[in-house]
Amino acid sequence: MEEPPVPAEAGTPIPRGIGARRRVLRAALQVLDEHGLAGFTMEAVARSAGASKATLYRHWPTSGALLIDAMDATFQPFPVPDTGHVATDVAELLAAFADLLERTPFPRLLAAFIDAAERDPALRTLHADLTRRRREPLLVALARGRDRGQLSVRLDLDLTVDLLAAPFFYRRFVAHRPITPDLINDVIAEVLRPPGSGGGAAAPVGGTAPRHQSVS
Amino acid sequence: MEEPPVPAEAGTPIPRGIGARRRVLRAALQVLDEHGLAGFTMEAVARSAGASKATLYRHWPTSGALLIDAMDATFQPFPVPDTGHVATDVAELLAAFADLLERTPFPRLLAAFIDAAERDPALRTLHADLTRRRREPLLVALARGRDRGQLSVRLDLDLTVDLLAAPFFYRRFVAHRPITPDLINDVIAEVLRPPGSGGGAAAPVGGTAPRHQSVS
DNA sequence: TCTTATCGGTACGCTACCGTTTCGATGGAG
DNA sequence: CTCCATCGAAACGGTAGCGTACCGATAAGA
Numbered sequence A, B: 001m002e003e004p005p006v007p008a009e010a011g012t013p014i015p016r017g018i019g020a021r022r023r024v025l026r027a028a029l030q031v032l033d034e035h036g037l038a039g040f041t042m043e044a045v046a047r048s049a050g051a052s053k054a055t056l057y058r059h060w061p062t063s064g065a066l067l068i069d070a071m072d073a074t075f076q077p078f079p080v081p082d083t084g085h086v087a088t089d090v091a092e093l094l095a096a097f098a099d100l101l102e103r104t105p106f107p108r109l110l111a112a113f114i115d116a117a118e119r120d121p122a123l124r125t126l127h128a129d130l131t132r133r134r135r136e137p138l139l140v141a142l143a144r145g146r147d148r149g150q151l152s153v154r155l156d157l158d159l160t161v162d163l164l165a166a167p168f169f170y171r172r173f174v175a176h177r178p179i180t181p182d183l184i185n186d187v188i189a190e191v192l193r194p195p196g197s198g199g200g201a202a203a204p205v206g207g208t209a210p211r212h213q214s215v216s
Numbered sequence C: 001t002c003t004t005a006t007c008g009g010t011a012c013g014c015t016a017c018c019g020t021t022t023c024g025a026t027g028g029a030g
Numbered sequence D: 001c002t003c004c005a006t007c008g009a010a011a012c013g014g015t016a017g018c019g020t021a022c023c024g025a026t027a028a029g030a
Helices: A020-034 A042-049 A054-057 A063-074 A088-102 A106-119 A121-147 A158-177 A179-193 B017-037 B042-047 B053-059 B063-074 B086-103 B106-119 B120-149 B157-175 B179-193
Strands: none
Touching: A020 A054, A020 A063, A020 A106, A020 A158, A020 B086, A042 A054, A042 A063, A042 B053, A054 B042, A054 B053, A063 A088, A063 A106, A063 A121, A088 A121, A088 A158, A088 A179, A088 B017, A106 A121, A106 B106, A121 A158, A158 A179, A158 B120, A158 B179, A179 B157, A179 B179, B017 B042, B017 B053, B017 B063, B017 B106, B042 B053, B063 B120, B086 B106, B086 B120, B086 B157, B086 B179, B106 B120, B106 B157, B120 B157, B157 B179
16 A cells, blocks of 8 residues: 555666655545545546546556545544543543544545445445454453453453444434534443443343343 | 325326336436445436436436435334333344345445435435434334333433444444344343343443433 | 656547437326 | 327437546656
């Protein structure tokens, strides 16, 4: 995905092309943000980048390949807080995530990407990979909490990450309701199960009563 | 949104147009499913419907208006089970929902719709409304459970619906991992808090410890 | 300084979709 | 049966994107 600023040493010269490349990638994200997947066009990106279509085709064979590189470049990992309290760490990560969803162009990019990933296997793979990387900080924070004894060793960490992160996506992309600060507290309260009181089931539930166990 | 099958009685005849209209709506969904939002074109829909473009423009001024009507027509409410056990009812609803996500064209339609809703306020409104209607059965099942005393009266039902439904969307559209039957059990176990044992926090969590309360 | 790969700009023919119009066919209502 | 609103088909000029090819300009490496 990267090219060294200076040719490694081999016969291939390839020295100069990265400036334009970066400008095109930035422009690609801007076009995707403003006009969605339907407006994501080689012409539109070239226009927005002040570049020539020929330049785009020199670097990327198709608009899909360009989209993949552009989305790949968006990833920025969250730093993992380490306060000693798992709930605090998780709250901080979720707050940063909520901010990403409410106050940056990220969600509009993701919405376009979700649609694209439905029909292009390569994009689908990249999307799954980016998601995995984005989950990492939360997973680390939970693992630390478990090692500290703040979480049950039987807790399925991957499932917990799902349960923690999912409501934010749901609110933003499906329900289209605002993500309130309360949501962070409520989600943590429900999923991490604080010790004391709190709402919840008060009587046994029957029928296909959940066996609590999970593999993946 | 509806036209009476037979003219109510007024001067307007409007008898014959609904056959073609339905065919076009079906075709619109098929095109959206197969080619995504980028391929959603008046020409493509007309072709797929075996209809004339003129016919489409007689009924819908723009492709966006057609998309709205088509998506609106997709809604089919789940029947609300009523077994007397809230966990069983919820499990049944979630199983039906998982099936909808894994074995029907619905999710691809929704993915296209999510992207479209980011940029068109009318689609956004419709999307929010469809989601609200889709939540209704789960909400009813939870309310019955609460009235039966199986859930705390302090439980925020809307939040609970969020927490129950969100992981399925997340798995399908974001993480791109399969929705296993275990997920249903795990989600219910976490969110509805079965009485007995089960994984979860084992020690107090400090810091910005969650105040468990929510308004909406 | 000289070379050379990459650059932006422009133009090409091609295809697809737009939104409208005109036409003859058709089928339901009176 | 007759009427007539609606239908499908076809064609229109216009716009936009595709992917390719060529150009002179330019900036980095030798």
